[in-house]
Every structure is written in structure tokens, then in C-alpha cells.
Amino acid sequence: MAKFRINWDLIKDIIFGIFTLGVWFLLKTKPGQRKSATREWIDAIIFAVIAATIIRTFFIEAYTIPTPSMEKSLLVGDFLFVSKVSYGARIPNTPLSFPFAHHTLPIVGGKSYLEWIKIGYHRLPGFGEVKKGDCVVFNWPAENEGRPVDKKENYIKRCVGVAGDTIEVRAREVYIDGVKIAGPVNSQTSYHVVTDGTGFSEQAIQRVGLRDGEMISPLEYNFNLTKAAAQDLRSFSNVKNVEENSVPMGAYQEFIFPFNSRYNWNVDNFGPLWIPKKGASIKITADNIALYRKVIGEYEQNNLEERDGKILVNGKEIDSYTFKMDYYFMMGDNRHNSADSRFWGFVPEDHVVGKAVFIWMSWDSQGTFLNKIRWGRLFNLVKNK
Numbered sequence: 001m002a003k004f005r006i007n008w009d010l011i012k013d014i015i016f017g018i019f020t021l022g023v024w025f026l027l028k029t030k031p032g033q034r035k036s037a038t039r040e041w042i043d044a045i046i047f048a049v050i051a052a053t054i055i056r057t058f059f060i061e062a063y064t065i066p067t068p069s070m071e072k073s074l075l076v077g078d079f080l081f082v083s084k085v086s087y088g089a090r091i092p093n094t095p096l097s098f099p100f101a102h103h104t105l106p107i108v109g110g111k112s113y114l115e116w117i118k119i120g121y122h123r124l125p126g127f128g129e130v131k132k133g134d135c136v137v138f139n140w141p142a143e144n145e146g147r148p149v150d151k152k153e154n155y156i157k158r159c160v161g162v163a164g165d166t167i168e169v170r171a172r173e174v175y176i177d178g179v180k181i182a183g184p185v186n187s188q189t190s191y192h193v194v195t196d197g198t199g200f201s202e203q204a205i206q207r208v209g210l211r212d213g214e215m216i217s218p219l220e221y222n223f224n225l226t227k228a229a230a231q232d233l234r235s236f237s238n239v240k241n242v243e244e245n246s247v248p249m250g251a252y253q254e255f256i257f258p259f260n261s262r263y264n265w266n267v268d269n270f271g272p273l274w275i276p277k278k279g280a281s282i283k284i285t286a287d288n289i290a291l292y293r294k295v296i297g298e299y300e301q302n303n304l305e306e307r308d309g310k311i312l313v314n315g316k317e318i319d320s321y322t323f324k325m326d327y328y329f330m331m332g333d334n335r336h337n338s339a340d341s342r343f344w345g346f347v348p349e350d351h352v353v354g355k356a357v358f359i360w361m362s363w364d365s366q367g368t369f370l371n372k373i374r375w376g377r378l379f380n381l382v383k384n385k
Contacts (some may be wrong), residue, residue: 002271028111048081048316049099056100057203058089058124063137063154064218068212069332070156072186072226074135075374079361080156080382086355087176093119093148103151116204123351128327130349131178133267133384134159135356138330141299142344149350157340158184161275161329162302163349168271169342172246172335174270184385188212190245190336191230193221197240208233212364213339224337245336255343258290269334270342273372276323278349282322292321299348300324325349356382 002060013125056062065078074080084090096115098105105112130136136159139152160174161167162180168175172189175181197219200210213223222245225233234242247253252264274282276295284292296313297304300323304310314322327346331340341347358381362374 073333073336077363080356082354083355083357088123091122094148137353139351156329160331163277163326172268187333188224193384260290278326278328281322
């Protein structure tokens with residue numbers, strides 16, 4: 001006899017739904033009934049919650065930078081406002097959800113949303129489209145927790161390639177359609193630093209920004225630095241040598257997209273790779289299916305099969321495919337400390353949340369007293385280069 005198991009997720013969904021309906025019936029005003037002071041306060045709170053939910057869903061939302069993947073352009077502890085209207089706000093996939101919670105209920109845990117109503121991908125008109133250089137917040141495509149698209153974890157990276165571009169990385173430099181593009185002003189890469197054994201003072205650490213790195217030996221360090229900071233470090237009396245760390249062309253890294261030894265790509269040498277564009281068609285073969293397998297099968301929700309060298313989509317053999325959505329290639333400005341499209345591929349348009357527009361607060365957890373606030377970063381616009 002099969003063992004009986006309680007479906008706790010279903011029970012939580014039912015309780016959440018009953019509670020929501022119960023609150024609505026409790027607060028519903030009967031004809032001719034006068035509201036009490038308590039009731040007016042409750043109504044005001046409910047109105048504020050609804051108004052705030054509408055604003056953060058369709059107009060602008062606050063986000064925090066939790067990791068150094070965008071340094072030195074965006075710092076850990078930066079608080080951002082992200083515009084939903086820049087690219088057009090998405091209609092929520094799961095409109096029944098707990099206010100101000102992303103995917104997990106506070107304190108008690110569990111899903112913060114109900115899947116009783118599911119809505120497909122729809123986006124309201126926006127002021128523009130994703131452009132190269134934009135700092136974009138998006139739902140992480142590689143997440144496999146089974147959540148709806150808009151409940152996946154949020155990431156922020158810089159868009160370096162848009163739909164229809166062919167992107168390539170050669171010796172850490174990005175090329176679009178064969179033309180080298182300038183990197184972000186404050187981008188970082190990894191440097192190998194050799195010293196005479198003397199450490200770095202706190203003043204030096206603050207001056208050059210040596211917090212993002214590791215000690216290899218008493219004489220050697222690896223630091224993620226901007227070009228200007230690396231040049232500054234070369235002038236230190238205790239520093240003997242500073243050179244960029246790099247992975248040579250042809251050195252295959254198995255954790256790099258598309259995770260196939262046919263493409264001997266690595267973090268510093270990647271591509272060329274064509275980024276899918278809505279309405280565009282390409283030939284699909286056993287040689288390139290690794291590049292577009294996830295796009296066709298998962299993102300565009302087709303039944304993809306590979307049998308005896310043949311590609312079948314929804315039961316029919318194909319030799320070409322027409323894409324249903326636009327896709328983007330995102331990279332962190334901290335090139336050697338960023339999990340980005342080099343590691344998991346394209347970002348579909350239905351995963352795009354919005355555009356980072358300005359920093360309203362910046363908190364340095366390693367600062368002291370008033371220096372915990374990075375005063376010079378308050379209300380700065382996010383640079384698109």
C-alpha cells in the first residue's frame with residue numbers, strides 16, 4: 001500500500017487563500033454601516049499596501065546589491081531604484097501573492113504566492129528597449145527551483161549584447177559583430193600581485209580597493225582591480241610585480257556555456273555566439289543544438305527531442321527554427337568575479353525586470369560610524385557605460 005503523504009504546500013495554499021477571502025469579507029462594509037476609527041486605520045493601511053504594490057509592480061522598485069559582481073560600478077550595499085517603465089512592466093505571472101515578498105514568506109517560510117491563477121508572459125508598453133550598456137535587473141534564467149519566471153531570483157548585470165548581435169570575448173575584450181567595444185569605465189579583472197612580503201596597510205586597502213581578493217602566499221595575492229587601481233598599485237614600494245590573470249584561448253572550461261567540449265570556450269575567450277532575435281530563423285543541426293537547446297526547449301516551451309542525429313520539435317523533425325522572443329547577453333563589470341551569461345547563456349526577454357536608474361543609499365558594512373554611509377554615492381545615476 002502506498003504511504004500517505006501530506007501535501008504541505010497545498011495546505012499552505014488553502015490556508016493562504018482562506019485567510020485572504022476571510023479578511024475581505026471581514027472588512028466589507030455593509031450598506032448604511034458607519035466605519036469605526038479602527039476600521040478607518042485598517043482601510044488606510046490596506047490602501048497604502050495596495051498603492052505600494054502597484055507602484056513596485058508597474059513603476060519602480062527598490063533593490064539592493066548583495067554581491068561584488070558589478071564592482072566597481074555598483075558596490076555591495078548600494079540601494080537602487082529600478083525602473084519598470086523603461087522597458088515596460090510585466091504583468092505578474094502569479095497575481096495572488098503576499099505583499100512585499102518576492103518568493104518566500106517572511107519568518108514562516110514557504111511560498112509567498114498562490115498558483116491558482118497563472119498568467120503567461122505579457123509586457124506593457126515602455127519608454128524604450130534594452131540597450132547595450134544598460135544595467136539590467138532580471139530573473140536568473142538558470143534557476144531550477146520550479147518557480148514561475150517572475151519569482152526566480154533577481155540578478156543585476158550589464159547588457160553587452162542584444163538580440164541579433166554576434167558576441168565574442170577575446171582575451172577579456174568584448175567584440176560585437178567583429179568590432180571591439182569599450183568596456184565599462186570601472187570594470188575589474190583579476191591581477192596577480194607579487195610583494196616583498198610586506199603587507200598592505202588599511203590606508204592602502206582603502207585607497208586602491210583591495211578587499212576583493214585573496215592571499216596565495218606571504219608574497220603573492222590575487223586582486224580584482226580596475227586598470228587605474230592596478231596602475232596605482234604598481235607604484236607601491238612593497239609591490240614587485242602586477243600582471244593580469246588570464247585563461248589562454250583554447251583552454252576549455254567545462255563550467256562555461258554551452259558546457260560542451262566542441263566549444264573550447266572559457267571565461268576570457270568566448271564565442272563567437274549569435275544571440276537569438278524574435279522572428280529570426282537559423283539552421284539547427286547536431287553541431288549547434290547545444291547553443292540553443294535551452295532556448296527552444298525550456299524558454300520557448302517546446303517539446304525538444306534529439307534522436308539519431310535528428311532534431312524534433314513538438315514531434316516534427318526540423319532543420320531550422322524561428323525564435324519567439326528576443327534574448328540578451330549579460331556580463332558583470334567585475335569580469336573575474338561574476339556568474340553571468342558566459343556561465344549560463346542567454347537572458348530571455350520575459351525574464352527582464354527593469355533598468356537600474358539611480359542609487360538612493362549606499363551602505364559600507366566595513367566602514368566606521370558616519371563612514372558607514374558612502375555619502376558620495378547617494379542619489380547618483382547608474383552609468384550606462
